[in-house]
Amino acid sequence: MELITEPLQYTFMQRALIGAIAVAILTSTIGTFVILRRLAFIGEGLAHGSLAGLAIGHLLGWNLYIAGNIYTIGLAMLIGYLHEKAKVSLDTAIGILFSTSMALGVALISTSRFYATNLNGYLFGSVLSIGSFDLMIILGATITILVILGLFYKEFLYYAFDPEMAEVAGLPRTGLHYALLAMIAVTVVVASQTVGIILVTALLTIPAASAYQWSHSLKKLMFLAVLFGLISAIVGLYISYYFNIASGASIALTSAGIFLISIILSPQRVSLRRIFGRSSS
Amino acid sequence: MNHNHPYAVEFESFFCNYGQREILRDINLQIPHGSCVGIIGPNGAGKSTLIKSIAGLVPGSKGSLKIFGKAPTREWRKALQLGYVPQLKSMDKDFPISVYEVVMLGRTGPLGWFKTPGKKDHHLVEQSLEKVQMLHLKDRPIGQLSGGQQQRVLIARALATKSPLLLLDEPATGLDIPSQESIYRLIDVLHGDGKTIITATHDLAAIEYHHFDFIICLNQTVIAFGPPEEVLISQVIEETFMVNIEGRFFNGTNN
Incomplete structure (x- = not known):
């Protein structure tokens, strides 16, 4: 028991735990749509591309995660727009824009006096140093996105299953597509605080992909994804505390462990095509 | 909502392009409400595009299309809730x-x-x-x-x-014969309920064992439109499918 309560006497661990739990709920829920719409690559692209947003925020002296959110939503819209209007495949659009954006981030960082520890924080996460304002942003974003998904559940479900049919039914297919991209963008930036921009994809895809092995319905899939995400975040954080491992890495590795157990034990077919497949939207 | 309009679907000089390529050319059709219509034509004839343009998924580039007497704006489609069945x-x-x-x-x-x-x-x-x-x-x-x-x-x-209008895009393609037959039996039942049914198929055999009120022979444009007994004559079929009725292609070599 003491093993569990001991770390929690520190305020930074309390904040880290709350932050990690919120992020786990958010990434696992959005992650469900990410794997169903085969958008894993866009999650990764946005995460890496967000580096420029964080660098701009740093240069302007803004809150990094507010700047990062605004920038990354813009990046997501741009990817969607390039894909739609320039008839570039979504993969290509992501490839072009995320590498350009990341290059911009690296360029900006190289001109300014960024401390190496700062950069490490963005790349690998710094859940243990979350401030209370950052925590408010994380909680605010999590609640907002969960409310949006709850209010428009049947529309997003229809869009995710069959965008064409959804359009015939009079749903705004493009609007739903962009809304999903924007939510992925916010999720990625918010989650990067705990696991870093390099490991965000882990939280976005692995819990949902593990849950996918166990469920035949979307509600169960979401529920299990959140459960697996929570286990990853909490167990990962404690492992990080006791073994002195980078917290982002231990959270990602814990979720990978759950995935491994899931594919070995689950009664279902392993559809790796969906998990690793490129977007078809 | 007015489903009493005599025509479920009306095309007038309707064209549809995909990029530079013309998919549908000068389509003129009036499909009476309550009829069961089969669209036949070879692969690439534009059958899916015709169905999708009715469903509102593909915009026309010229001409007009009306569903139950009105242009298919988003509001109208929302009110109609067309029953679209995409390819499986x-x-x-x-x-x-x-x-x-x-x-x-x-x-x-x-x-x-x-x-x-x-x-x-x-x-x-x-x-x-x-x-x-x-x-x-x-x-x-x-x-x-x-x-x-x-x-x-x-x-x-x-x-x-x-929806009073059902659009089925190749509903029997890829199914075994008993399943195909049962799908067409189902279409009969639905037609009996008073729905307008528009079905695309590239399978000529389907129109032999299933009764359609009207057949549209499509190959980018309407080759023929009418009751099966008028339309299903070898000359029309040959023109639609660009084959002669013995099954040899008109490629000039004739071997």
Whole structure:
């Protein structure tokens, strides 16, 4: 028991735990749509591309995660727009824009006096140093996105299953597509605080992909994804505390462990095509 | 909503392009409400495009299209809730969703924003599943069904919209013969309910064992439109499918 309560006497661990739990709920829920719409690559692209947003925020002296959110939503819209209007495949659009954006981030960082520890924080996460304002942003974003998904559940479900049919039914297919991209963008930036921009994809895809092995319905899939995400975040954080491992890495590795157990034990077919497949939207 | 308009679908000098390529050319058609219509033509003839333009998925580049007397604006399509059944191969068979949930999706449009399905919607879903004889499998994941069963579920979803117009894109393609026959029997039943049914097929055999009120012979433009006995003559078939009736292609070599 003491093993569990001991770390929690520190305020930074309390904040880290709350932050990690919120992020786990958010990434696992959005992650469900990410794997169903085969958008894993866009999650990764946005995460890496967000580096420029964080660098701009740093240069302007803004809150990094507010700047990062605004920038990354813009990046997501741009990817969607390039894909739609320039008839570039979504993969290509992501490839072009995320590498350009990341290059911009690296360029900006190289001109300014960024401390190496700062950069490490963005790349690998710094859940243990979350401030209370950052925590408010994380909680605010999590609640907002969960409310949006709850209010428009049947529309997003229809869009995710069959965008064409959804359009015939009079749903705004493009609007739903962009809304999903924007939510992925916010999720990625918010989650990067705990696991870093390099490991965000882990939280976005692995819990949902593990849950996918166990469920035949979307509600169960979401529920299990959140459960697996929570286990990853909490167990990962404690492992990080006791073994002195980078917290982002231990959270990602814990979720990978759950995935491994899931594919070995689950009664279902392993559809790796969906998990690793490129977007078809 | 006015479904008393005599024509379910009217095309007038309708053109449709994909990029630079012309897919449909000068389409003129008047499809009476309550009729069962088969669109036949070879692969690439534009059958799917014709169906999709009625469904509002593909915009025309010239000419006019009216559904129940009105231009198919988004508002009008929302009010109509067309029963579109896409090609089975386009369905995501790995999606974690049950038969019942798929059919309930058909209620999304009629329900509108912020509303959750009520008693009436559940009743309609069960009724639609009953109609396609799939009620006993309602809790199965869609991916565990056979192709014929999946097709029935998609038809049930279209029925759940309560649309007076059903659009079926190659509903029997890829199915075994008994499943094909049962799909066409189902189409007969639905036609008996007074719905307008438009079915695209590249399978000429289908029109032999299934009765259509009208046949559209399509090859980018309408080659012929009328009752089967008038349209299904060898000359029209040859022109539509660009083959001669003995099955040899008109490629000039004639070997």
